[in-house]
Amino acid sequence: MIEVVKSLPPKILEDIELKVWNITKIEGFNRKKELNARVPSLIINEHVVFNSGIPIRREVLDKVYELLQDSD
Numbered sequence: 001m002i003e004v005v006k007s008l009p010p011k012i013l014e015d016i017e018l019k020v021w022n023i024t025k026i027e028g029f030n031r032k033k034e035l036n037a038r039v040p041s042l043i044i045n046e047h048v049v050f051n052s053g054i055p056i057r058r059e060v061l062d063k064v065y066e067l068l069q070d071s072d
Contacts, residue, residue, distance in 0.1 A: 001040040001041075001042055001050075001054050002018075002020060004054060004055065004056070004057050004060050005018055005042070005060060006018070007057055008057070008060065008061055008064065009061075012061070012064055012065075015068070016064070023039060035048055036048070037051060038051050038052035039052065040052070040053070040054055042055065042060065044063065044064070044067055045067065049063050050063075
């Protein structure tokens, strides 16, 4: 999942903050529970957008563009 996000175009990457939560640590485990997320998941602006699966790069890019447009 991390590789998919890191492969996004540089222009997109400069506009986002990537946080990786390690669920083997208590902080990451608690965060997963708070968001009711499965592993792996992609969460954007506190919303689980891909849950328990690794999307293809195009799906992630489309979702990021959609969310950026919604925030304007």
